[in-house]
Amino acid sequence: MILVFRHLYLFLDSFSFLLLSALGLSIIYGMMGIINQAHGEFIMLGAYFTSLLSVALHIPFIISIFLGAILTGFLGLLLDRTIICRLYSRPLDSIVVTWGISLILSQGIRIILGNSVESISTPLGSFTIGNEKFSTYRMVLVAVAVITLMVVYYIFNHTEFGLKARATMQRSDIAKSLGVNTDKMYAATFFIGSFLAGLTGGLYSPTMMVVPTMGTSFNMQAFVTVIVGGSNPILGSFLSSALLGIVNSELSGWAGSFAGQIGLLIMAIIFIRICPLGVSGLVDRLKAVRR
């Protein structure tokens, strides 16, 4: 029993980390075709905003996370309107430009706010099963990850905005001719993507050291999850986080963190080779076969 729970706990922990790291990146990539190299830095910004709001201004932690995510979202929006919007038709150049942005963000934060800021310590303590202890906050993160995914799913599948956004993603020219303001859709998507990155940063800020370079530690996992997830950002992120969560937690538990990391990368390479469209592509294909 305890053994089962431990595996479950490690899997859920890994799953939520991958999902939260990747969701923002995945939405921006899936909807706009832009690989945002500054994604990790947006996560870092979210952590900074949250920590500053909660520690310096004594705003309750939950509200700080939300405000931090909104601030990050607006910063993303600003960058989109000033810089990224000029690159919609040049996805490869966007890699270079967003990399430049990431350099400026992480060093700029270091110059403005110093080498690290104080963050609040992890809330909620721990719970015990058998004679082993587990962090409660980490399980809360799992719940938050799932709720976030559901909200995003609702927005993109059951609102008018979502309909227009998906139309823009699939055929921007036709969407445009039908009166959808595609530019506005892209801007909104970038806002949501940055918001989610900021949210992730805020959520993980109590569990990590908040430093300007913390963003890079999310990048690898986020990219791999997006790769394996494939073209459909929401379904893909969910399925690939689940799949990679199992691989990562089992390998790390069995042979250490090194094996876990290498396992993720090898999974990604094999996956692209077998089905370049990712897990969501596989699901789409299965659906097509059924019909």
Next chain:
Amino acid sequence: MKDKSKALLTSENIIFVVLLLLGLVLPTFTNAYRLSQYSYYYSMTILALSITLVWGYAGIFSFGQAAFMGLGAYIYGILSIAAGRDGFNIFALLIAVVIMMALGAALAYFMFYGGVNDVFVGLITMCFGIALQTFMGQTAGEEWQVLGVRLGGYNGLTGIPKISLFGFKLGDVAFYFFTFIILILVYAAIRYSKITNAGYSLTAIRENRSRSELFGFDVPKIQVIVFAISTGLAALAGVLYSVWGSYIAPDNLSMTQSTIPVVIVASGGRKNPTATVLFAILYYFLSGKLAASGSSLNYIILGAILIVVLLFIPEGLFSTLFSKMDKYILRRA
């Protein structure tokens, strides 16, 4: 005849000839230290050229170039240290390049014959690079030996020996010319290849894969060949780099190190090797100066330059400069 000579008289060629002459006389008016810096810039320029070839010409986006470079350097380092004879080192260089070409071909076969293309090639090469870096980073233990040479983990492989030619060990000046000549050869080969049939087929593949296939090009085969050559060039750059610093470490294989040459190629002018050469040398020169100034604005200035260049000069700084100069100074369309 006159037309032909006129066609050669472009601002790109003029600037290149000026640079070539400057490069040749540089050792007469600079010190040993600066000369050795240029050897380093030149080896990194070769790395950037490998991306011009694979991305600018053939449209294959590789994000693992630093990993190929680093692995090439590791192979050279292991072979030359294990052999322990100066005369052997030039062969170690060749072996490293050949092994890496074979590895590049194998990876390319795995990708292109499996129908992997576009951004996914970038992602596979990126994962390959990170996996390799993570792996090399944990080889500090005694059990990680190849041919009796300890891989050294995160601290890397140190004491990599210099290259000798005809029993003569290449010191600062000689090594400068060695890298300079290799750079010029690589550059010339890449420029020349553009006007050969092979070059035309690369352009065809870049512009439209499926149409090229319909015209009878064996697209995956050409992709494999060009990817292997580019991997070999990256390895060559790695060997020169490791000889320059007598050192190679997992850090040199990182994602950032792979991104920098891509950034250089994109900002200088993707389809133009001359632009790549110019921008690469300027980039490394500038980044060295910024670091030496001790200011913490280093990355901010570099980042800002990249953004400005790509936003307002999408074809690349030097590519655009060449065509503007042709138009306004040489009065040519």
Next chain:
Amino acid sequence: MKKLSKRLFAAAMMTTLVSFSVAGCGGASSDDLPKVQGATRDSSIQDADGVIKIGIMEDLTGECALLGVQKVHAYQKAIDEINEAGGIDGMPVEIDLVDACSDNTKYQELSRKLILEDKCDVVMGCATSASREAVRPIFEDNNAILFYNNQYEGGVASHNVFCTGLVPEQQVVPLVPTMMETYGKKVYILAADYNFGQITALWFEQEVENNGGEIVGTEFVPMGTTQFSSTITKIQDAAPDILVVLAAGSSQTTFFEQWSTSGIKGLPMMTTVNIAQMYEHLQFDPPALANMHVVANYVMELETEDAKAFTEKMKNAFPDDAYFGMEAAASYEGINLYAKAVENAKTTETEAVIAALEEGITLEHMPSGTITMNGDTHHVTKDLVMIRCDETHELHFDANYSQVAPDWISKTLGINIKESAPNKQYTPLDTN
């Protein structure tokens, strides 16, 4: 609109080209600055350009900047003090500061620049072992002096490198028996998966076995790891009496936060870096570092007269700095050791300065008290304390070790750098 974009384009082009050329000239002109003259006449010291130029090569950017800034400030303070007192025997000291950007290739590039172009008389710098190993051959080939003022895994035996930071025989050897007597014999090692972590882990293994203990588990974590749930469950499984944590870099220190919130309380921990280097006890809220033990020469909270004096003057000089740890102290001591050596040698010529350092300079009233450069090993003998961090993150100084010598290279390996320098780094594996 067209016109505007054209103008923007031209502006962009200009800015880029200008910034390139400015950067180019900026570097060149500062090299040609007239050197301070005049002071030379009163000084008995021989130096070609009449000023003692100290190259400072640390990380002001990137992953390691957290440490680089405190070290640079300590260098500045030490040099300011020397200049206020009229220089080294009347000769002024000049700083040549460069930013290595936490990038080992930059370290190599800058070492050559400092030695060959700027003609620095000595270079102080390097943070990680990887950066030191990257530049060590450059100093050896060009016969220049490098002061490595940083705690590390030990074993460097080079004619040209002087290490003023602590090494395992000063930290691990005294700590392990004290800890095992108090807490028990079962030890679990969690270490960063690179040379520092692996070699220091070997030291811990060796000492635990020498003291009759048992290693119940070892895990090496890749650099940059931030998620430790599986690691934590594994430690719980092994149920050790003492946990060794050798976390490196700001990402890995995240372990402490996740460890403390996992609810496992009070397991004694020991390390060689945390608290004294990157002040994790102030960066994390209590009780993340509860029951952590480390042996160090200086922390800001240390109450000895000399430590208090150093803390006081650093706080006055740099009121915005968050913390000064043992590397800041080592950096300050490095400058003073070099200054004393030049004073004794009466020249900045490399071999003469090395000979003066190898004679065994002793300085009093340094941040860690009385220190002595050990000529045989090029490392520094210091007074050490065992630091314990309690649940409220208050530091306690439970044990004192007086004048601990860094003598592993000479005693165990039988090397005397004074006589012949092997110019390599040794690890405990070399003793078998």
